[in-house]
Amino acid sequence: MFDPLQIRTQPLKNRRSLLAVDDILIDPNSPAPRHDSAAVAKAADALRKAKQNGTAAILMYGAHLIRNGAALIITRLMERGWITHLATNGAGSIHDWEFSWLGRSCEGVEKNVADGTFGAWEETGRNIHLALLAGGLAGEGYGKSLGRFIHEDGCSLPTPEELRSGLAHADNHAPACAELLNAMLHHGIASGAHRVEHRWKHASLLAQAHRLGVPATVHPGIGYDIVSCHPMFNGAAIGRAAERDFHSFCASVERLDGGVVLSVGSAIMAPQVFEKSLSCVHNIRAQDGMPNVDGHSIFVVDLQDGGGWDWTQGEPPKSSPAYYLRFCKSFSRMGGAMHYVQSDNAAFMHALYHALEG
Numbered sequence: 042m043f044d045p046l047q048i049r050t051q052p053l054k055n056r057r058s059l060l061a062v063d064d065i066l067i068d069p070n071s072p073a074p075r076h077d078s079a080a081v082a083k084a085a086d087a088l089r090k091a092k093q094n095g096t097a098a099i100l101m102y103g104a105h106l107i108r109n110g111a112a113l114i115i116t117r118l119m120e121r122g123w124i125t126h127l128a129t130n131g132a133g134s135i136h137d138w139e140f141s142w143l144g145r146s147c148e149g150v151e152k153n154v155a156d157g158t159f160g161a162w163e164e165t166g167r168n169i170h171l172a173l174l175a176g177g178l179a180g181e182g183y184g185k186s187l188g189r190f191i192h193e194d195g196c197s198l199p200t201p202e203e204l205r206s207g208l209a210h211a212d213n214h215a216p217a218c219a220e221l222l223n224a225m226l227h228h229g230i231a232s233g234a235h236r237v238e239h240r241w242k243h244a245s246l247l248a249q250a251h252r253l254g255v256p257a258t259v260h261p262g263i264g265y266d267i268v269s270c271h272p273m274f275n276g277a278a279i280g281r282a283a284e285r286d287f288h289s290f291c292a293s294v295e296r297l298d299g300g301v302v303l304s305v306g307s308a309i310m311a312p313q314v315f316e317k318s319l320s321c322v323h324n325i326r327a328q329d330g331m332p333n334v335d336g337h338s339i340f341v342v343d344l345q346d347g348g349g350w351d352w353t354q355g356e357p358p359k360s361s362p363a364y365y366l367r368f369c370k371s372f373s374r375m376g377g378a379m380h381y382v383q384s385d386n387a388a389f390m391h392a393l394y395h396a397l398e399g
Contacts, residue, residue: 046227046272050163058145062244065110067387069117069394076392080340080382085396087301087338088123096300096337097293098125101311102386104132107140107246108147109387114394116249123397126293127184127250128286130310131261134187134247135268138169141191141245142237159270166271167228168237172196173282174224174275177217178207182285183259188251195237201225203232220278228273256293258286260314291318299336304372306343306386312371319375337377341368342389352381 091098100115107129118124129137139146142164153159160166169187175196176186190196198221207218224230242248250257261283263269263276294315304311323333341352348363356373357363364370373379382389 045274048161048270048272050161050166050271051158053139053143053162053164056148056158056162058139058143059147059149060108060145062140062144062241065108066113066244067110067391069114069391071391073392073395074385074388076388077382077384078392080380080384081389081392081396083338083380084301084303084340084382084393087340088393088397091300092122094299096298097296098123098301098303099128099290099293099297100124100126100303100305101128101307101315102133102303102305103130103307103310104136105306106386106390107133107136109385111387111390112140112244112246112249114387114390115246116243118390118394118397119250119253119255121398125255125296126290127246127255127257128290128311128314129184129246129257129259130307131259131266131268134183134259134261135165135169135266137245137247138187138191139165141239141242141248142168144241144244160267161270162267163271166268166273169268170224170271170273170275170278171230171235171237173278174217174221177278177281178214178221180213180217180285181282182289183261183279183282184247184257184286184289185251186282187259188245188247188249188257190237191239191242191245191248192251194239194242195235197234198225198230198232200232216277217281220275220281224273224275224278256289258290259283260286260290260310287314287318290314291321294318294322294334297322297334297337300338302337302339302372302377304339304341304368305390308343308368312368316371316375334376339372339375339377339379340382341372341379342382342384342386343368344383344385346383347381352379 172187172190204218204222350363
């Protein structure tokens with residue numbers, strides 16, 4: 042078996058990071074770029090109705106929305122009550138943390154994979170795992186754990202003796218105690234307060250969601266993200282946090298009747314997680330004799346051209362290349378009205394904010 046303890050990490054500050062917070066953040070009040078006004082107007086109208094009716098308004102996004110500088114725009118949308126749930130992938134959470142702590146993120150993939158440094162950054166893997174391990178003791182999911190860690194500038198850990206005491210109970214708390222105890226023993230992690238200052242927490246959507254009490258969930262894959270390239274990589278801790286977040290996401294989908302889903306720049310995570318969560322909600326509703334989720338609107342935003350297919354007509358035949366655009370096909374099967382918008386993701390969110398607040 043491969044031994045991850047042999048991985049040699051480097052200080053994150055030594056990395057040549059490609060993006061800086063101060064260069065990319067978009068002022069929500071700055072003029073919005075030219076855009077498809079009809080698509081933006083439809084999305085704004087759907088969000089107004091959702092807010093009026095108290096139904097869910099879910100934003101599912103990929104890492105590029107963070108990298109393109111939309112954090113302040115989305116924070117403003119949460120503050121005004123237009124967004125009631127955030128959901129991102131593992132990469133989205135990693136950029137979120139790196140921007141909030143270092144003020145910079147992103148690296149040269151080809152070069153760094155070739156020399157074995159890609160992803161092997163000490164503070165990124167260590168602190169994200171620290172946040173998840175600490176949050177696991179409180180029964181918190183990935184988004185809540187990391188958002189709290191950033192917002193509160195670190196965490197506090199119990200003693201090994203207290204963790205060993207927790208192992209005596211055959212409940213869901215015991216595995217979290219075991220994983221943290223193992224990490225403390227093998228990676229030199231002390232009990233007590235761990236102060237990690239996040240000077241750019243205004244750029245962290247997870248921290249801002251925590252501050253505002255907005256559910257924020259992270260839906261990672263094991264081996265997908267750069268925290269896999271670290272001696273502390275712990276699939277159990279990540280999986281436990283992600284399981285909690287999936288159930289939190291299902292709870293928001295339960296409130297989706299007449300609501301809105303915005304899938305912005307997420308080709309895989311958003312359609313895959315949404316279809317499973319919707320099926321879970323329908324399963325339980327069927328047992329109670331309740332109808333399926335209905336009346337919701339779905340807006341899928343991506344730079345690709347949608348395969349030249351009119352997605353308002355449902356999914357294309359298998360002979361069409363458009364059939365294999367997962368981010369369109371899956372959402373077209375999820376009931377409600379699905380609209381595809383070909384757009385830069387940050388530009389769409391910026392225009393949408395102006396349409397809602399103008």
